[in-house]
Amino acid sequence: MDGQKHKDPLHGVTLEIILTRLVEKYGWEDMSRRIRINCFAKDPSIKSSLTFLRRTPWARKKVEGLYRQGLQLKGCNT
Numbered sequence: 001m002d003g004q005k006h007k008d009p010l011h012g013v014t015l016e017i018i019l020t021r022l023v024e025k026y027g028w029e030d031m032s033r034r035i036r037i038n039c040f041a042k043d044p045s046i047k048s049s050l051t052f053l054r055r056t057p058w059a060r061k062k063v064e065g066l067y068r069q070g071l072q073l074k075g076c077n078t
Contacts, residue, residue, distance in 0.1 A: 035063060
């Protein structure tokens, strides 16, 4: 696979990077409106959100989906 591009835009991007970039782009308040989970609305932090998202597959998929949407809007793969 050397030299080949991965089809998955999330390949090599950690959940922490995804969450950090989304928070930088939208902020916690907007994140809590876009994805209705308490860890974004009540005393939010990267650490507590990562803990929740790693244990909750449906929430992680929503966060990854929002990140992918942002990538499609930018027209890039990272």
